[in-house]
Amino acid sequence: MDFKTFISATSGFFLILILSSHSFGQNQEIQINNNQIPEMSELQEEESLECMECHREANIDSNEGVLSSQAFCLDCHKEKDCITEKDGIELSLQLTRETFIKNLPIHQYVACTECHTDVARSPHRTETGSQCTGCHSVHGEAAAHAPHLRVECQACHFKSEHVKLDKSDHMIKLAQENNAGKPISLVEHKLADTSDEESCQKCHSLDNSVGAPAAVLPSKGAICILCHAAPLKIGHWMFGAALLVFLGGLLLCFRSWFQGNVQGESESLSRKINLSSESVWSTVFSKQFFSIVKIFILDILLQRRILKESVSRWSMHSLIFLSILLRFALGLFTAAIFTANPDNGVAIALIDKNAPFTAFTYDLLGLLILFGIIWSVIKRFIVKPEYVVSEYKDNIALVIIGALIVLGFVLEGARILVAGVPASIAGYAFVGYPLSKCFAIFGQEWWASFYSVLWYLHAGVGALxxxxxxxxxxxxxxxxxxxxxxxxxSKVKRGEADSPQRQQ
Known part of the structure; x- marks a missing residue:
């Protein structure tokens, strides 16, 4: 063996040795790293794995993408052996596209993950359920006679007679068990016909377990906006009748007022109206407009002229007038903001009777009105100062307003009791909640059956x-x-009978 051959063989030997040791080290490192890889079950215990972090998600903004997304889910759910187990009972999770389209045709081009937002993960289960408000807005009273803000959408819209009151969050939900406590499957996605009031009787019936009134009640009408958050619709027929009488009386009132002299015209009613309209429009676009604004603020809203006559009379009058005016303004604002954007957080809070601001404000203003009524009654029938002239029309007004406020508080207390609203939520209604505790001595079931009577009494007095x-x-x-x-x-002459300075 020559020297060159020896050197080549030796170099090759050491090269093979180095490469072998490097390969052994890599294998050992891989073995060590493999030993450090946790099992899938360990990962699942620590955190959920989102499927779409690895898998490509279809474009669910297109029909093709929706169908692809549905096919991905139905690839498993279409099989008969797609089941789950709860309390030892097997429940089918089988759903074919044909069944889905038949039971939920309006959603046939909606991806499953649009509603079931948190199921595309491992473990493959939902924590939040289907989320309807991702696409649909919260409806006010016009759609379902009440906002139903403490009722989940599925409880009404799914065709299942089983509902429950979840005391952890005080929400009425679609029950996963029947009346016997056995698990049931809701995989068929059947929708109820909510236009049929029979579907409401799953909650609104005697001896219901969710704290709903025993009868399906009408929604408020537009006339209720004077004191409540109400939809801009006629509502019950008695609200429509009251509105017609009101408008007719208002026309008669204005006609009576125009019996005076308007800028020299004392005969023609149409001429008087035209002259008054011309004066109003010319004032709106003139420097006098600011005088009108001043009169509106000082003499109408703040009632300066009454204050100059008597501080006590102004105080009594303001308790009633300003409180009603503030409730009316709040009702108008609620209707406007909810109509513009029903998903707005402020709008939802204002239509929610249990929201802290809403409950406290309406109770406070109602209580101030009641104080004003009591003060007026004491002054007219007990103190009886010489300058106070009590007429039957005054007494009728006091009785109607007083009855309206008292019935409103009683109705609120009954609602809180029947619905079982906890103190942490209902406590802001500082009048209604204590009343509900007092009413409890008669039992919740009695008030649930009597609630509809109270509602119609309150609505009737309001219409009156x-x-x-x-x-x-x-x-x-x-x-x-x-x-x-x-x-x-326009310097209209007015009779003594219509004088604002007249003692009341």
Whole structure:
């Protein structure tokens, strides 16, 4: 063996030795790393694995993508052996596309993950359920007679008679068990016909377990907006009748007012209206507009003229008038903001009777109105100062407003009791909640059956109040501001009977 051959063989030997040791080290490192890889079950215990972190998600903004996404889910769920087990009972999770389209045709081009937002993961189970409000807005009273904010969508819209009250979050939900406590499957996605009031009887029936009134009640009407958050619709027929009487009385009231002299015209009603309208529009676009604004703020809202006459009379009057005005303004604001954007957090809070601000504010303003009524009654029938002239129209107005407020508080207390609203939520209704505790001595079931009677009594008195406004003493809500405005603009002569200085 020559020297070159020896050197080549030796170099090759050492090269093979080095490569072998390096390969052994890599294998050992791989073995060590493999030993450090946790089992899948360990990963599942630590955190869930999102499927779409690795798998490509279809474009569910297109019909093709939706069908692809549905096919991905139905690839397993279409099989008969797609089952789950709960409390030792096997429940089928089988759902074919044909069944899905038959039971839920309106959603046939909606991807499963659009509703079931948290199921595309391992472990393959949901924590939140289907999320309807991802696409659908919260509905107000017009759609379902009440906002139903403490009721999950599926409880009403799924065709299942089993519902439950979850006391952990005080929400009414679709039950996963039947009345016997055995698990049931809801995989067929059947929707109820919510236009049929029979579907409401799963909650609104005697001896229901979710704290709902025993009868399906109408929604509020537009006239209720004077004191409540209400939809801009007629509502029950008695609200429509009250509105017609109110409008008719208002026309008669204005016609009576125009019997005076308007800028020298004393005969033609149409001429008086035209002259007054011309004066109003010319004032709006003139420097006098600011005088009108001043009159509106000082003499109408803040009632400066009454304050000059008597501080006590102004205080009593303001408790009633300003509180009603503030509730009316809040109702108008709620209707406007909810109509513009029903998903707005402020709008949802304002239509929620249990929201802290809403419950506290409405109770406070209602209590101030009641204080004003009590003060007025004491002054008229007990103190009886010489300058106070009590008429039957005054007494009727006091009785109607007082009854309306008292019935409202009783109704609120009954609602809190029947619904079982916990103190942490209902406590902001500082009048209604204590009343609910007092009412508890009669039993929750009794109030649940009597609640509908209370509702119709309150609604009837409210309709009577609206209908009575243009005919009773309360008509000065309209006539006095109109008198102030046109007196400043067109120098209208007014009779002593309509004088705002007249003692009440």
């Amino acid at each position: 109040f609206i209908a009575w406004l243009p005919f009773g003493k309360m008509r000065h809500i309209f006539t006095v501001p109109l008198t102030y405005f046109i007196e400043a603009v």
